[in-house]
Amino acid sequence: MSAGSRTPKVGGPRSAARLAAVQALYQLDMSDEPKAKMVVEEYVNHRLGQEIEGDQYVAADANLFSDVVLGAWERREEIDETLKGCLSSDWPLDRLEKLIHAIFRAGGYELVARPDVPTAVIINEYVDVAHGFYERTEASFVNGVLDKFAKAVRT
Numbered sequence: 001m002s003a004g005s006r007t008p009k010v011g012g013p014r015s016a017a018r019l020a021a022v023q024a025l026y027q028l029d030m031s032d033e034p035k036a037k038m039v040v041e042e043y044v045n046h047r048l049g050q051e052i053e054g055d056q057y058v059a060a061d062a063n064l065f066s067d068v069v070l071g072a073w074e075r076r077e078e079i080d081e082t083l084k085g086c087l088s089s090d091w092p093l094d095r096l097e098k099l100i101h102a103i104f105r106a107g108g109y110e111l112v113a114r115p116d117v118p119t120a121v122i123i124n125e126y127v128d129v130a131h132g133f134y135e136r137t138e139a140s141f142v143n144g145v146l147d148k149f150a151k152a153v154r155t
Helices: 013-030 036-046 062-074 076-084 098-113 119-133 136-153
Strands: none
Touching (some): 013 036, 013 119, 076 136, 098 136, 119 136
């Protein structure tokens, strides 16, 4: 399923920031020459809270968006290493769909770097993002993996 084929539920500015962060991380992962700062500037200046091709983007918390995208992208190797330990042995990282991987990177970053945000809030927010693009099975997968990730980094 493509990154924009379903409409995620609309939340507040922090939820919108997390959704946009996942989309930006997906975009970076798909790019031949990813430039995180440039992507963040593009979203902040031209996407967040704007109408694009008939779709109205919710006003997002630009600071949270920037922190998650830049932090998750900068620390992606560290996050991926922890993530490997949260997946079953028959499910390597390269088997993950790029969008699911972006959700895990964003959620993983917040679990590692944002102790001010409760674990349950982070997991619920990224499960909601997953629900916007996938059916229940994938959202449950996101929930389980982020729960394991949280136990690995927040205990």
